[in-house]
Amino acid sequence: MQYFEPNFVDEALVLLDRFGSGARLLAGGTRLGFALRSDPRDVAALINLKRIRELERVEERDGTLRIGALVTAQRIATTPVIREHAPLLARAAGSMGARQLRSIATVGGNICSGDPASDLVVALVACGARCEIAGVEEPSRVLPLERWLDERATGVQAKELIGWVHVPVTQHVAAYEKMTQRRAFEMALVAVAFRAQREGAALRDVRIALGGVGPAVLRARGAEAVLSGAPLSAASAREAARTAAERDARPRDDARASAEYRRHLVTTLVERAIRNACGDIAGIAS
Amino acid sequence: MPERSGSATIGSKLPRLDSPAKAQGQAVYVADLQPQDALAAALLRSPHPFARIVSIDIGDAKQMPGVRAIAYSGNTPAKSLDFGIKDQLLFPRDLVRYAGEPVAAIAAETEDQARAAATAVKVAYEPLAPVLSIEEALAPGAPLVHPDWQSYEKGANRVTDRNICGLNRIRRGDVTAALARADAVVESSFIFSAGAPGYLEPRAAIALREPDGGLTVWCGSQSPYGNRDDLADFFGLDPQRVRFINQFVGGGFGGKILMAAEWYAAALALQCDRPVRLVFSRHEDGLNLFPRHGGKATFRSGASKEGRLLGMEAAFFFDTGAYVGYGAGTALIATMLASAPYRIPAVDLSATLVYTNKQVAGSVRAPGGPQATFAKELHIDELALALGMDPLEFRLRNAWQDGDRSPTGQLLEGVRVKETLEEAARAIGWEARRAPGRGVGIACSWWFSACGRSEARVEVRDDGSVHVHSGNPEVGTGSAAGALPLIVADRLGIDPTAIVLTLGDTATQTYDGGVGGSASTFSAGQAVKAAAEDVRRQLLERAEEALEARRDDIELREGRAQVRGAADHGIPIGELAAQAGTPIAGRGVTEEISDPEFDASLVQSHDFASWLAPSFVTSAAEVEVDASTGRVVVHKIATAQDVGFAVNPAGVVGQIEGGAVQALGYGLCEELQFGPAGIINTGFHDYLLPTIIDAPKVEAIMVESPSGAGPFGMKGVGEPPVTTPAAAIGNAIRNAAGAVPYTVPMTPERVWRAVKDRRDSRI
Amino acid sequence: MVEPQSSLLSVLRDHLKLTGTKEGCSTGYCGACTVLVDGEPVNACLFFAVDADHRSVTTIEGLSPERGELHPLQSAFIESGGLQCGFCTPGMIMSALGLLLAHPAPDEAAVREALAGNLCRCTGYQSIVAGVLEAAPKVRGADAAPARKRARSRA
Numbered sequence A: 001m002q003y004f005e006p007n008f009v010d011e012a013l014v015l016l017d018r019f020g021s022g023a024r025l026l027a028g029g030t031r032l033g034f035a036l037r038s039d040p041r042d043v044a045a046l047i048n049l050k051r052i053r054e055l056e057r058v059e060e061r062d063g064t065l066r067i068g069a070l071v072t073a074q075r076i077a078t079t080p081v082i083r084e085h086a087p088l089l090a091r092a093a094g095s096m097g098a099r100q101l102r103s104i105a106t107v108g109g110n111i112c113s114g115d116p117a118s119d120l121v122v123a124l125v126a127c128g129a130r131c132e133i134a135g136v137e138e139p140s141r142v143l144p145l146e147r148w149l150d151e152r153a154t155g156v157q158a159k160e161l162i163g164w165v166h167v168p169v170t171q172h173v174a175a176y177e178k179m180t181q182r183r184a185f186e187m188a189l190v191a192v193a194f195r196a197q198r199e200g201a202a203l204r205d206v207r208i209a210l211g212g213v214g215p216a217v218l219r220a221r222g223a224e225a226v227l228s229g230a231p232l233s234a235a236s237a238r239e240a241a242r243t244a245a246e247r248d249a250r251p252r253d254d255a256r257a258s259a260e261y262r263r264h265l266v267t268t269l270v271e272r273a274i275r276n277a278c279g280d281i282a283g284i285a286s
Numbered sequence B: 001m002p003e004r005s006g007s008a009t010i011g012s013k014l015p016r017l018d019s020p021a022k023a024q025g026q027a028v029y030v031a032d033l034q035p036q037d038a039l040a041a042a043l044l045r046s047p048h049p050f051a052r053i054v055s056i057d058i059g060d061a062k063q064m065p066g067v068r069a070i071a072y073s074g075n076t077p078a079k080s081l082d083f084g085i086k087d088q089l090l091f092p093r094d095l096v097r098y099a100g101e102p103v104a105a106i107a108a109e110t111e112d113q114a115r116a117a118a119t120a121v122k123v124a125y126e127p128l129a130p131v132l133s134i135e136e137a138l139a140p141g142a143p144l145v146h147p148d149w150q151s152y153e154k155g156a157n158r159v160t161d162r163n164i165c166g167l168n169r170i171r172r173g174d175v176t177a178a179l180a181r182a183d184a185v186v187e188s189s190f191i192f193s194a195g196a197p198g199y200l201e202p203r204a205a206i207a208l209r210e211p212d213g214g215l216t217v218w219c220g221s222q223s224p225y226g227n228r229d230d231l232a233d234f235f236g237l238d239p240q241r242v243r244f245i246n247q248f249v250g251g252g253f254g255g256k257i258l259m260a261a262e263w264y265a266a267a268l269a270l271q272c273d274r275p276v277r278l279v280f281s282r283h284e285d286g287l288n289l290f291p292r293h294g295g296k297a298t299f300r301s302g303a304s305k306e307g308r309l310l311g312m313e314a315a316f317f318f319d320t321g322a323y324v325g326y327g328a329g330t331a332l333i334a335t336m337l338a339s340a341p342y343r344i345p346a347v348d349l350s351a352t353l354v355y356t357n358k359q360v361a362g363s364v365r366a367p368g369g370p371q372a373t374f375a376k377e378l379h380i381d382e383l384a385l386a387l388g389m390d391p392l393e394f395r396l397r398n399a400w401q402d403g404d405r406s407p408t409g410q411l412l413e414g415v416r417v418k419e420t421l422e423e424a425a426r427a428i429g430w431e432a433r434r435a436p437g438r439g440v441g442i443a444c445s446w447w448f449s450a451c452g453r454s455e456a457r458v459e460v461r462d463d464g465s466v467h468v469h470s471g472n473p474e475v476g477t478g479s480a481a482g483a484l485p486l487i488v489a490d491r492l493g494i495d496p497t498a499i500v501l502t503l504g505d506t507a508t509q510t511y512d513g514g515v516g517g518s519a520s521t522f523s524a525g526q527a528v529k530a531a532a533e534d535v536r537r538q539l540l541e542r543a544e545e546a547l548e549a550r551r552d553d554i555e556l557r558e559g560r561a562q563v564r565g566a567a568d569h570g571i572p573i574g575e576l577a578a579q580a581g582t583p584i585a586g587r588g589v590t591e592e593i594s595d596p597e598f599d600a601s602l603v604q605s606h607d608f609a610s611w612l613a614p615s616f617v618t619s620a621a622e623v624e625v626d627a628s629t630g631r632v633v634v635h636k637i638a639t640a641q642d643v644g645f646a647v648n649p650a651g652v653v654g655q656i657e658g659g660a661v662q663a664l665g666y667g668l669c670e671e672l673q674f675g676p677a678g679i680i681n682t683g684f685h686d687y688l689l690p691t692i693i694d695a696p697k698v699e700a701i702m703v704e705s706p707s708g709a710g711p712f713g714m715k716g717v718g719e720p721p722v723t724t725p726a727a728a729i730g731n732a733i734r735n736a737a738g739a740v741p742y743t744v745p746m747t748p749e750r751v752w753r754a755v756k757d758r759r760d761s762r763i
Numbered sequence C: 001m002v003e004p005q006s007s008l009l010s011v012l013r014d015h016l017k018l019t020g021t022k023e024g025c026s027t028g029y030c031g032a033c034t035v036l037v038d039g040e041p042v043n044a045c046l047f048f049a050v051d052a053d054h055r056s057v058t059t060i061e062g063l064s065p066e067r068g069e070l071h072p073l074q075s076a077f078i079e080s081g082g083l084q085c086g087f088c089t090p091g092m093i094m095s096a097l098g099l100l101l102a103h104p105a106p107d108e109a110a111v112r113e114a115l116a117g118n119l120c121r122c123t124g125y126q127s128i129v130a131g132v133l134e135a136a137p138k139v140r141g142a143d144a145a146p147a148r149k150r151a152r153s154r155a
């Protein structure tokens, strides 16, 4: 195995091009390490991204929060601009694993791990995040995170890397709800992120993301439609929660929980998220 | 009252002697030993839960680079291990009986080479339909886990019948008649999941064949002497030439009583002349761990409307896995706990042990305790509720008192059930009003003190140092590193921190039965006390001469022998040893304590029908239940425990606090899961131990009622505190949410379902 | 041989023979191998050794270098009974140190939050929390940033 420490994104891309499917990008390594150590045989090149300083940056510019792919969960949870403009994301990051893990795990690595219950992805999808992708063929493209996840699931983009994550900065209300079996240090059974813009008693641009109830993180589009544009009420919150559970979620039985229970959690957590985000709207807070 | 003497250090709070080394990372555990020339070992394990071994071919593996030894059924003794039923071989020959069962061991220059060679061992299997549950095992025509069960040698009280490998029963009075007379009768069924011991240090061992034909094994065991004897016996070695050197042990909880890594490292070391080092990964450790028994139970009991218990039927079934191992204890203890600590005139209590194609269940801390206590205490609450009685009041009304008899007819003395109930209830605020969603629960039980053979040596050297050798290993409980030095310090009037301890090294020739059955301080404490008293006597004798004083006037204090009231008229004890020209040494051995009497006509095939120096324990819990997710937050656990006499209070508190959280894990989140291909969750990401966030406030209350048998009147303390908290949590959940799952662990999903089912049934 | 994929844990334990840092699970789910890298707690089993290059790594051995002299956190764990089998202790102490370097006066909730990734099977955690709270004022006084001062080690 050859080992590289490129200093610039372009250098990393050249290496990706050169080694093709034998290349592995190393960010925090919390996901990659285990596989690499138990069977390093078909890895020709390990490309450590951590010398690429620009991927460590967090900045707010032109109404967009730009977070470098190497930013760790701990920094996301604690960096003031993120806490100010995307508190939902900071919360989700702070609920990931435990302190030690958060020092290492990066947002880029987390997105690329493709985990259907990833706290960060659930939060980012609800935030309407976009990925800035650097590739050999096409220098840079920006696309919605969900699109990129879809593409990745279908196996394209081997010669690309995530450079930055863009989160739009707007006035909004938001909440994050995560259910686990024990009370900490565990991947979500179900995670729900809710974000919307308030216009009086009505909600606009509602985004609800669900983790743990499908092959990937899902948008609860049915539930979003229930809430969008209409005045929020206890009944509509309940209706949205039911829609999320019955129409949007696609849970399956597994060793940790039954599909039925996960579906029920979606109902409870979506309703709770709406209430926590919009608690001051009459009739919503219980 | 227990006698105190010298510096009166027993009963005082002493930080354990090993704590500075541990806090500095200097304590050496087996995996920290990395001998320069060690070979690395790897195991080949069965991928099938049940399969016939058609053939094993090690030819190719032997030729692999770096390979130095391969051990398997073809080159190790065909002798059965003896656990009361001779049903197990070191390496399987005809059948593999659980997925993960080691089939061969390989030693090579590097770990990678050993692993590569393991995959090159060719085993031809013919997979068989596995038996993966008690129901499957007991179904008519079920495949037999041990087709040859009838030919196995077994002990007198062992019952075997196809997939059954144990059955015991306690019967007194006429239960049917008693229940017919009862004003309220309830029946409840419970399911217990299997659990892992959960020690943080995966098991490991290093073995080296010595030039004289002997063998040295570096281990991290709860029972180095017992292991040595078993290993020597199996390989036909002289036990005196086999030396087990115990290192610090990163937790045992019953999971390190029987050997695992030691067997394979030793089998390989006997084939080569270099140390063989086998360190399990967490995953491998999980593949042949000794779990806490899963199982099920059905209870039926009745009481009069005045709240008197009249009769109880209880039937337990425990899934003991592929071999009987130490499984019998769980079933024996379960029947002893089933109706205790309550006066019930008529009982019929039975426990059946069942073979399945799973990991071999063992003696995890308080084997059978959490299971039986969970079932009986939730059942008792159900009965109290059926009678419309307060559960605490119901328990107090039926609790054993001095002079009562246990279900097997043992006379009970020094009974402290009431005190522990009252103390725990007070600590939790039983009567307090609580917010909606909050609730309290209580559960009580009893336990035994075990007394095994133990030997100790205490030695005062001419430099004044005091050396203590005990065979009792320190696995974390603080018995050996905390209580034993206190006892010696007390007898010799010295500062306990000045003691040099050598523990669990068989070269010191101080046999000890090991850590298990809450026996450590009880047994080793007696031996150490006797040894220290022997030394004390010798010191006083010598001081009599040296100080020209009457023996009765001399006291041992602060490392000196001195005339009472005349501190300047004395001599350091090291000086006495110097004058003697040799260390002043004493040996101590536990005295045989016979088990209390019981009525043999009340039991069937029961090897554990009376309990020595029994203790009593109650836990109360306060919980908050989020009924819409099933999430349970435990705010507090209060455990009141009759410890006899707390030799080392810091150690006792540590056992109670730790026991509470271990029991919380048992009750709420720990569950070994099995799929068609065997155990699923071997890791800490999927087998969930409680974290510091899950851990509640724990209040430890010591009730002291000295026993007649233990040193200073003490009783075993390690196991009782893990038996009651899960049951208290269960009862608190019902109190808070109106329903509780009768399945442990009470995961959020199960709690949610229990509450929902109750709601649904009311509509 | 140190390889590009080697974990910091294997370099510490197998190459540098610093065995105070324990290996409990190798998956990041027990915390026994926690060390500080530039003052931040990390799981040494997950952390790539190559990423420790030119950064300061503090292990339990670095806390009380002079024989017999204990770090306030070590003394507090001993006094409070915050250790039994001792296997989680080095990692637990390193996590606690990481917390106290960043937050010199944490409350109980902050202590629990910081130690959520360190499993202990023996103590029930209560004595550990007590130990950390007790040590906090002393750590504040004693060494504000031992990790940063320590010689930059090349793993």
Ligand SMILES: Cc1cc2nc3c(=O)[nH]c(=O)nc-3n(C[C@H](O)[C@H](O)[C@H](O)COP(=O)(O)OP(=O)(O)OC[C@H]3O[C@@H](n4cnc5c(N)ncnc54)[C@H](O)[C@@H]3O)c2cc1C
Pocket (backbone or CB within 6 Å): A024, A025, A026, A027, A028, A029, A030, A031, A032, A033, A069, A070, A095, A096, A097, A098, A101, A104, A105, A106, A107, A108, A109, A110, A111, A112, A113, A115, A117, A118, A119, A120, A160, A161, A162, A163, A185, A186, A187, A188, C027, C028, C029, C046
């Ligand atoms: C103990 C533990 C607890 C955990 N708990 C949680 C939890 O509670 N919630 C949760 O959501 N997750 C949890 N996780 C998962 C964790 O968040 C991910 O492992 C982590 O975020 C991955 O990031 P990394 O930087 O370590 O990625 P790496 O392991 O370095 O990389 C992961 C994958 O992404 C690729 N990659 C990395 N960066 C890029 C990039 N910029 N562009 C393209 N490809 C890239 C790598 O090549 C690799 O294939 C846990 C993991 C562990 C080990």
